[in-house]
Amino acid sequence: MATPNKAFVAPAANDALVAADKAHYLHGYHVFDEHAEQGALNIVEGEGAYIYDTDGNRFLDAVGGMWCTNIGLGREEMALAIADQVRQLAYSNPFSDMANNVAIELCAKLASLAPGDLDHVFLTTGGSTAVDTAYRLIQYYQNCRGKPQKKHVIARYNAYHGSTCLTMSIGNKAADRVPEFDYAHELIHHVSNPNPYRAPDDMDAAEFLDFLVAEFEDKILSLGADNVAAFFAEPIMGSGGVIIPPKDYFLRMWQVCQTYDILFVADEVVTSFGRLGKFFASEALFGVQPDIITTAKGLTSAYLPLGACIFSARIWKVIAEPGKGRCFTHGFTYSGHPVCCTAALKNIEIIERENLLAHVDEVGGYLEQRLQTLAGLPLVGEVRCMKLMACVEFVADKRSKALFADQVNIGERIHRRAQAKGLLVRPIMHLNVMSPPLIITRQQVDEIVETLRQCIVETAEELRQEGVHVGA
Structure with missing residues (x-):
């Protein structure tokens, strides 16, 4: 589960925020049915590569906001x-x-x-x-x-x-x-x-x-x-x-x-x-x-x-x-x-x-290397990474590269599992995309890769139990 932190909104106030969000806020790329049912992850605090929701849960933001929180959040x-x-x-x-x-x-x-x-x-x-x-x-x-x-x-x-x-x-x-x-x-x-x-x-x-x-x-x-x-x-x-x-x-x-x-x-x-x-x-x-x-x-x-x-x-x-x-x-x-x-x-x-460009060369190369260790997992068609731009493409069959049916919602499934474990990746159809802040450390790279590995393996097993074909 996500790590508790000082960021916290009292339950009654949080309930009011959820209701107001559903009643008034048209989000970018708003998925109407999903939002009406699930609401949104409401973020109240950010520090470095981490963000915190209204329940005080901490998330490693491997998306970097939207490719953009390069130097990290909360700099005085x-x-x-x-x-x-x-x-x-x-x-x-x-x-x-x-x-x-x-x-x-x-x-x-x-x-x-x-x-x-x-x-x-x-x-x-x-x-x-x-x-x-x-x-x-x-x-x-x-x-x-x-x-x-x-x-x-x-x-x-x-x-x-x-x-x-x-x-x-x-x-x-x-x-x-x-x-x-x-x-x-x-x-x-x-x-x-x-x-x-x-x-x-x-x-x-x-x-x-x-x-x-x-x-x-x-x-x-x-x-x-x-x-x-x-x-x-x-x-x-x-x-x-x-x-x-x-x-x-x-x-x-x-x-x-x-x-x-x-x-x-x-x-x-x-x-x-x-x-x-x-x-x-x-x-x-x-x-x-x-x-x-x-x-x-x-x-x-x-x-x-x-x-x-x-x-x-x-x-x-x-x-x-x-x-x-x-x-x-x-x-x-x-x-x-x-x-x-x-x-x-x-x-x-x-x-x-802070010589962050050189840091990106070093830690970005490490991210490329570590993410490639996911390539042999079930569901993974290809891992693409250059420095701090990365994507895992999921397929129903590795040999044919065939995609899952849209209703499987594969990218979202894995994203939801990762979120529950304190990691944010960006789901785009059959993809999980990552663009972490430039300040990311090797330890945080390891956290991203190992959490994502767990989520992919668990999702593959879940699909098999549902009778969905998962090709070799």
Whole structure:
């Protein structure tokens, strides 16, 4: 069972909170029937890699919130920096001819950390608005350079790029495409997910890579190269299942973009600020110089909401051409919010001062090694891990890679068992995804792996008792 701690809400007050939650709170990805029956896990305290519920139970948060609590929760120096900024300047208009010192300082810092000539920054309120901004910036750029027809964008199936109407349409994760919502289609197109585990059986690794690149080029030519503006890609697909692409995949996709004058947008909302041991992963780990990087999450380690769209001097030179009298009519009330920017600067300072990138290289390698010990267990089809991004994919049959029926709810079953043992992993259909804080220790890695091992073994036995086929 979860470990009791000082965090505690009296039963009567807790009952009132549960009732109010069910009566009034529409959650993100709200599962109506399930929530009406079970309610939500109400969290009241956080410290480091641990969070605590209203009953005082402690959980090791192997999800890192939502890929975002990078430096850990409850840091006093973050609280003090945020409070000091609130006292000095709690808000400043970010539009047109107004700015504030900390937003300027943050933009300069991001320009210094970003690869190549990515030295211009538009600050947003989170990852979705950063990707939305990238899309609008691309349209603006193409119009400014006299190519109004060059507006189509290409992304990948089973990607996740955000939850605005536009960004959900750029992403194409099957679990997100529900019939009750509508999606934009006219200018958005998709090519195959670069998932080696799900590659066609008759293709080896080299053939699969060739197929992916040829399919991308064919899509461009079918749309007309003069009509395609940009390619959107996560360096590692996060919510789509921690999909690590084949070696040289990004380099070859980037080369195709170069051939056809197509902007390369690296969605690093998850992969930036240390999750892969680098501030940004595209160039450092995959050898690609993007035209645009989107980021959020680890930018403030979730202490406050903030995102950024970082773009190249080449784009700036076109859109800011002197004498054109142009106005970039895009912005948010909370863009460049001074308190959020202060949180980001302090967060980056901590990452640098505590040498957390090197720590991620070390402990992330240990997580990769330890998680692979689960690969031989029943139910486990594949273990995927790169530094502090990890996923266990569950299958009904290891040989055929066949999935369980949806009603088995395999990812949720294992997640519920783990939660009862004081561990949080993220269930996504047939997956359990993990993205622990950068401060995680080897001991905590061992706790994650051994708890998950118990849950997988227990779930396999439970399924057998229910008469569900569990293949070898």
